[in-house]
Amino acid sequence: xxxxxxxxGIIATTSxxxxxxxxxxxxxxxxIDDLAEHASFEEVVYLLWHRELPNLxxxxxIKKQLAENAKIPQQVIDHFKSYPINKVHxxxxxxxxxxxxGLYDDEADVMNNDxxxxxxxxxxxxxxxxxxxFARIRKGLEPIEPRTDLSMAANFLYxxxxxxxxxxAVEAFNKALxxxxxxxxxxxxxxxxxxxxxxxxxxxGVTSAIGALKGPLHGGANEAVMKMLTEIGEVENxxxxxxxxxxxxxxxxxxxxxxxxxxxxxxKHLKIMSEKLTKLTGQPKWYEMSTKIExxxxxxxxxxxxxxxxxxxMYHSLGIDHDLFTPIFAVSxxxxxxxxxxxxxxxxxxxxxxxxxDGPVQQTFVPxxxxx
Ligand SMILES: CC(=O)SCCNC(=O)CCNC(=O)[C@H](O)C(C)(C)COP(=O)(O)OP(=O)(O)OC[C@H]1O[C@@H](n2cnc3c(N)ncnc32)[C@H](O)[C@@H]1OP(=O)(O)O
Ligand SMILES: O=C([O-])CC(=O)C(=O)O
Numbered sequence: 001x002x003x004x005x006x007x008x009g010i011i012a013t014t015s016x017x018x019x020x021x022x023x024x025x026x027x028x029x030x031x032i033d034d035l036a037e038h039a040s041f042e043e044v045v046y047l048l049w050h051r052e053l054p055n056l057x058x059x060x061x062i063k064k065q066l067a068e069n070a071k072i073p074q075q076v077i078d079h080f081k082s083y084p085i086n087k088v089h090x091x092x093x094x095x096x097x098x099x100x101x102g103l104y105d106d107e108a109d110v111m112n113n114d115x116x117x118x119x120x121x122x123x124x125x126x127x128x129x130x131x132x133x134f135a136r137i138r139k140g141l142e143p144i145e146p147r148t149d150l151s152m153a154a155n156f157l158y159x160x161x162x163x164x165x166x167x168x169a170v171e172a173f174n175k176a177l178x179x180x181x182x183x184x185x186x187x188x189x190x191x192x193x194x195x196x197x198x199x200x201x202x203x204x205g206v207t208s209a210i211g212a213l214k215g216p217l218h219g220g221a222n223e224a225v226m227k228m229l230t231e232i233g234e235v236e237n238x239x240x241x242x243x244x245x246x247x248x249x250x251x252x253x254x255x256x257x258x259x260x261x262x263x264x265x266x267x268k269h270l271k272i273m274s275e276k277l278t279k280l281t282g283q284p285k286w287y288e289m290s291t292k293i294e295x296x297x298x299x300x301x302x303x304x305x306x307x308x309x310x311x312x313x314m315y316h317s318l319g320i321d322h323d324l325f326t327p328i329f330a331v332s333x334x335x336x337x338x339x340x341x342x343x344x345x346x347x348x349x350x351x352x353x354x355x356x357x358d359g360p361v362q363q364t365f366v367p368x369x370x371x372x
Contacts, residue, residue, distance in 0.1 A: 001356045008258065012351070013193065017048055017339045018182040023262045027182055028052070036269045041152050041177035041332070042066065045124060048182055048339040049117070062121075063151075069125035070146040070155070072097075073104045077133055077143055085138040090131065090327045091214040095207055097130045098123070102203030109201050116345060119202045120338040127334050128152060131327040132159040153177055156331065157318070168280065169318055172273040176311055179266040180329050182336030184259070188212040188219065192337045193344045197351040202341055209337045213330055216253065222325040224253035225312035229289055230322075238292040246300055254309030255297050263304035270310035277317040286313035 004010055018027045025032040027044060028051050035044060039053075046054040046062050054062060076097050083093070102108045105122065107115045133143035136159075144159045153174035157165035165173070183189070192209035196202070213219035232241045245252055257264055271290075278287040290313050294305050308329075315325050 001354065003356050006258070007353075012185060012190070013344075015184065015340065015343060016051055017336065017343060018184050020184050020259050023260050023265065025183070025265050032179065032265055033269075035178050036175050036266070039178055041174055041181070041335075044178050044181050045335045048335050049120065049342065064148075065121050066125040066152065067146070067148040069122045070129050072101070072126050072129045072133060075104060076100055076130065077137070080134050080137045088138075089214075090134055090323050091210065091220070091330070093134045094127070094130055094327050094330060095210040095214070097134070098127070098203060098210060099207045101126060101130075102201065102207075105203070108203055111199070111201070111345075113342075113345075116202055116342055120342065123202065123206055124334055124338060128156045128331045129159060131324065131331055132156060135160055135321065135324055156328075160320070160324075168277065172277055172314060172318065175269055175273060176314065176328070177332040179269055179307060180311075180332035182333070182339060186218070187215075188333065189337055189340050193340050194351045196341050196344050197348055199348065202338070205341045206334060206337055209333075210330055213333060214326060219308070219326045219329040219333070221253050221306070221308040222312050222315070222329060223322050225309055226316055226322040226325065228253055228293075229286055229312065229316075232289055232293075235285060235288050235292055238289055239296060242293060242296045252293065252297050252303070254305055254312065255303040257304075257306045260304065260306070261302070264306045266307045267305045267310055270307065270314055271305075274310040274314040274317070277314055281317045281319075283317055286316055289313075 016028065018025065019029070027035060028047055030047065030053070035047075039047075040059075042063050043054060043059060045066075046058060050058075079097070079100060080093065101123070105119065107119060129143070129146055136143050141162075144162055146155045146159050150158055150164075151170065151174065154165055154170045157169055157173060185193075188209040191212040192205040195208040196205040216224045228241075232238055242252065274290065275287050278284050290310060294309070297303055297305075311329075312322075312325060315328065316322065320328070
């Protein structure tokens with residue numbers, strides 16, 4: 001047996017959802033650069049689930065289905081209100097809420113393609129409402145019901161703040177949703193696939209994936225980037241801060257990637273939006289600090305920024321609480337998780353690798369009363 005730590009480079013499945021070839025990311029063969037510039041998040045959801053772009057009628061239909069299913073059960077809201085709310089991280093609340101949503105879905109354990117697709121619609125529609133409801137409840141505010149006339153990007157910002165967002169805010173947020181939607185066999189998607197490959201249900205798959213996304217080596221890195229920027233505080237502090245990190249052999253959050261070597265093709269789009277929004281909102285220092293960090297890190301190591309790096313300053317400039325950054329990642333990535341879950345069910349085989357045993361061997365059992 002040869003052990004490949006972290007399963008690096010191992011091809012564990014075939015998939016027609018997204019591809020990363022020579023540092024180019026596509027969803028169903030469409031280059032991410034084109035999708036980031038021209039597609040709505042709803043179009044991307046349709047593309048990932050149906051493997052083709054929707055025509056106008058199909059797009060309107062999925063938008064309608066998502067809008068009609070965006071309301072969450074009162075029980076989830078009441079559950080949030082019962083928490084020691086200021087001690088609960090929104091990713092933990094989201095993980096718990098998705099599991100809870102399953103309890104109120106009559107089809108949770110119905111296993112056929114149509115029922116699984118209907119659950120995908122409901123989960124995709126409800127996740128943003130879960131995140132914004134939690135964000136409001138912990139501030140002592142009532143949740144806001146999503147509007148049926150707004151896009152998913154606009155609705156997220158509206159149900160978070162209660163105000164209709166500006167065009168540029170919606171453009172940036174939509175772009176972020178499109179860019180985070182899928183990424184081949186990343187850790188959380190793999191987790192979802194491992195879970196449902198036991199023929200467990202869709203809610204279990206998504207709940208498991210949220211747990212994997214939460215970690216700072218994966219989706220949790222966007223919040224960690226903002227923590228770093230806040231600790232640095234001012235542009236003149238960047239250099240000593242980064243030098244110290246390297247001297248202590250600590251990781252710089254938002255840099256490096258298991259698959260990309262030359263660079264993450266999504267980062268440039270988020271960098272542009274970060275520059276635009278931080279300037280527009282009169283807080284350019286977050287972008288300036290970020291570019292200085294990029295300059296210093298890439299001069300020391302071949303470690304380009306990943307998708308999490310510039311999304312942090314961009315979300316901050318939209319006035320979003322830092323601990324909501326990873327839940328926002330989940331609001332987008334759930335579209336990819338669901339595409340992979342449906343694909344896994346279509347051609348399922350239990351996922352069960354092996355471990356090379358490296359513990360002690362041929363031990364002699366000693367009864368408990370004789371053990372030292
Ligand atoms: C959406 C996403 O999940 S994107 C990734 C988000 N995560 C982050 O931004 C956290 C910071 N980055 C990292 O921890 C890593 O780059 C990962 C987890 C993304 C990829 O990890 P791996 O593929 O296992 O790379 P690994 O950790 O082995 O790093 C290889 C080398 O680069 C170094 N390195 C990798 N990332 C970083 C970093 N962010 N800062 C400093 N050094 C780094 C490692 O220390 C290691 O150096 P060495 O060979 O001298 O020991
Ligand atoms: O693919 C990965 O390893 C991490 C990830 O989810 C992404 O970059 O979007």
